[in-house]
Amino acid sequence: MASSIFPLLSLFLLLLQPLFSAANLRRNSLLRPEILSQSTPLNATPPTLYFEVTKPIELPNTKPCSYLILQHDFGYTYGKPPVFANYTPPSHCPSKKFSKIVFEWNATCKGRQFDRIFGVWLGGVELLRSCTAEPRATGIVWSVRKDITRYYSLLMKNQTLAVYLGNVVNSIYTGVYHVNISIHFYPDKNSDNSLPKYDSPADLILPISRNLPLNDGLWFEIENSTYIERKEFKIPQNSYRALLEVYVSYHENDEFWYLNPTNEYIEANNLTGTPGNGPFREVVVSLDGEVVGAIWPFTVIYTGGVNPLLWRPITGIGSFNLPSYNIEITPFLGKILDGKAHKFGFSVTNALNVWYVDANLHLWLDRNSTKIEGKLLRHISLPDVVSVVSNFKGLNGKFLTSVSRSISSAGWLKSSLGNITTHWVQNFNYSNSMVMGNDGDLQIVDQIIHFNDSVQAKIPSSSVYSTKSHKKYAVHLYYNSLDQGNGTSFSFENLTLGFNEKNSEAAGFGLSKSSLKNVQNTQGNMVVKDNLVVRGLGSTQQVYKYNGSNVCYFRNISSSNYTILYDKVVDKCRSRRTQYSHFGHGLSRWWPFPARRAFLGSSNMVDSSTAS
Ligand SMILES: *[C@@H]1O[C@H](CO)[C@@H](O)[C@H](O)[C@H]1NC(C)=O
Numbered sequence: 254m255a256s257s258i259f260p261l262l263s264l265f266l267l268l269l270q271p272l273f274s275a276a277n278l279r280r281n282s283l284l285r286p287e288i289l290s291q292s293t294p295l296n297a298t299p300p301t302l303y304f305e306v307t308k309p310i311e312l313p314n315t316k317p318c319s320y321l322i323l324q325h326d327f328g329y330t331y332g333k334p335p336v337f338a339n340y341t342p343p344s345h346c347p348s349k350k351f352s353k354i355v356f357e358w359n360a361t362c363k364g365r366q367f368d369r370i371f372g373v374w375l376g377g378v379e380l381l382r383s384c385t386a387e388p389r390a391t392g393i394v395w396s397v398r399k400d401i402t403r404y405y406s407l408l409m410k411n412q413t414l415a416v417y418l419g420n421v422v423n424s425i426y427t428g429v430y431h432v433n434i435s436i437h438f439y440p441d442k443n444s445d446n447s448l449p450k451y452d453s454p455a456d457l458i459l460p461i462s463r464n465l466p467l468n469d470g471l472w473f474e475i476e477n478s479t480y481i482e483r484k485e486f487k488i489p490q491n492s493y494r495a496l497l498e499v500y501v502s503y504h505e506n507d508e509f510w511y512l513n514p515t516n517e518y519i520e521a522n523n524l525t526g527t528p529g530n531g532p533f534r535e536v537v538v539s540l541d542g543e544v545v546g547a548i549w550p551f552t553v554i555y556t557g558g559v560n561p562l563l564w565r566p567i568t569g570i571g572s573f574n575l576p577s578y579n580i581e582i583t584p585f586l587g588k589i590l591d592g593k594a595h596k597f598g599f600s601v602t603n604a605l606n607v608w609y610v611d612a613n614l615h616l617w618l619d620r621n622s623t624k625i626e627g628k629l630l631r632h633i634s635l636p637d638v639v640s641v642v643s644n645f646k647g648l649n650g651k652f653l654t655s656v657s658r659s660i661s662s663a664g665w666l667k668s669s670l671g672n673i674t675t676h677w678v679q680n681f682n683y684s685n686s687m688v689m690g691n692d693g694d695l696q697i698v699d700q701i702i703h704f705n706d707s708v709q710a711k712i713p714s715s716s717v718y719s720t721k722s723h724k725k726y727a728v729h730l731y732y733n734s735l736d737q738g739n740g741t742s743f744s745f746e747n748l749t750l751g752f753n754e755k756n757s758e759a760a761g762f763g764l765s766k767s768s769l770k771n772v773q774n775t776q777g778n779m780v781v782k783d784n785l786v787v788r789g790l791g792s793t794q795q796v797y798k799y800n801g802s803n804v805c806y807f808r809n810i811s812s813s814n815y816t817i818l819y820d821k822v823v824d825k826c827r828s829r830r831t832q833y834s835h836f837g838h839g840l841s842r843w844w845p846f847p848a849r850r851a852f853l854g855s856s857n858m859v860d861s862s863t864a865s
Pocket residue numbers: 357358359395396435
């Protein structure tokens with residue numbers, strides 16, 4: 254009965270091997286079998302290049318100052334402290350001002366290894382959450398580039414860089430990850446010593462992560478639905494804007510949370526050990542005990558997930574650069590500008606072991622004021638409205654879960670520019686339809702999350718600044734597995750992932766819009782014996798379509814059995830879109846504006862390389 258609803262069965266098989274205790278192996282489930290290395294490779298075979306389809310980062314036309322920050326081989330690193338490196342700002346660079354800063358992770362690996370989650374922190378502030386690619390016997394190579402200009406103030410000071418990648422290497426799992434981390438600083442074209450006009454990163458970024466020393470990542474680990482992880486912080490009293498950027502990833506029993514059946518179904522069928530709590534999860538962020546925002550995460554599938562052959566060489570959306578999510582804290586500033594310590598709290602509704610969560614608090618400071626006063630005017634956080642309709646008999650049935658939620662707040666701040674009122678709204682809705690068939694061997698899941706958020710800031714008698722975004726996260730999985738009864742199973746899987754986003758930003762008379770449609774369709778089959786994929790095929794088609802104010806990027810690509818079948822790229826806009834017109838005065842100059850990276854999206858995926 255090795256089926257999609259009995260994911261732990263295969264974990265147990267794995268766990269019987271003494272080296273791999275549950276604690277040791279941060280991974281789970283039948284949906285992540287491992288590829289058996291093929292026969293002895295020819296030495297001449299070049300390593301395979303794996304990649305995630307995303308638009309290239311827009312770079313200024315200047316020569317970067319580049320630094321290799323860390324070179325490290327991640328061998329047996331599990332349960333050991335993160336790897337550290339001293340970071341110093343680029344002192345030997347002719348320019349001291351940069352309009353773009355790009356982080357680059359280059360890695361190679363050869364042999365047999367699982368996909369491993371990793372994090373990169375600078376001064377405790379998370380810069381990147383990612384997943385390694387799974388190697389082949391003939392070797393692989395991959396590169397992750399991320400626009401980190403948003404962390405500008407942090408990058409201008411001496412810091413400690415920390416990287417945690419918990420790997421296990423032994424006679425079976427031979428893959429060592431050889432990694433280089435570089436940072437590229439692109440000097441500002443206008444060497445007039447001013448920061449880029451359309452890009453004002455925060456003046457200060459506070460880490461909301463675990464303190465050193467520790468023996469794994471700086472993320473908090475949330476293992477159940479009742480636990481609230483809290484972290485104390487203090488902000489300067491002249492902060493006029495605050496934005497909390499949250500990183501999340503889910504593992505083990507919640508790696509495929511959107512596929513988890515209800516507890517009622519599990520109990521009725523005596524499926525002890527099957528991860529349950531139903532398919533809805535949300536990360537809830539609180540400030541001094543009050544809910545200030547929520548995150549309904551995109552369903553990132555790691556490089557070994559569902560069928561590892563689907564992700565070679567085109568990896569799953571977000572797997573090499575997990576999205577982070579923004580929560581606007583500005584309306585609440587009035588409550589935390591008192592110079593005292595306050596607490597952020599993180600919890601995960603319905604969580605099973607384990608979620609890795611941490612955050613960065615981006616703060617903008619009023620240079621003409623030492624103390625800002627403010628007040629929260631309104632705060633409405635209604636609980637989730639949940640509906641679960643289930644109809645099952647034995648192992649077969651249908652389940653429909655729908656959830657919606659709304660959180661909004663408003664507050665004013667009296668700064669050197671005047672009295673600014675900020676409104677922030679989050680609206681979510683979610684639906685998950687799950688069908689179990691063939692006595693549990695067949696699972697069909699369709700999940701859609703709609704997520705709107707908006708920020709509006711206004712000074713009386715002056716301009717209004719506002720951003721709006723609408724996101725749609727979709728996942729569809731068809732998974733049919735046929736157990737052969739001798740430790741072998743055949744399975745067929747069709748999977749669709751969709752990450753769509755529409756953003757708009759208005760200031761004075763200026764308006765800017767962007768949209769992203771990013772959809773992956775995949776089909777796979779495999780023969781799994783004792784948790785090893787012994788045979789199989791994976792095919793992926795992806796269409797990525799981004800339209801911004803100044804930049805457009807379109808890519809239509811397909812792969813099957815490690816080979817690219819077609820790849821079409823168009824990186825020109827078909828017609829001129831709305832340009833930034835002249836922005837208003839007052840607020841637009843003062844508010845960190847347009848600061849699209851920090852502001853627009855709740856997700857970095859689109860914003861990380863938005864035009865400057
Ligand atoms: C990292 O890898 C990419 C792609 O293979 C390559 O273009 C780039 O030059 C590499 N970066 C460094 C610093 O070696």
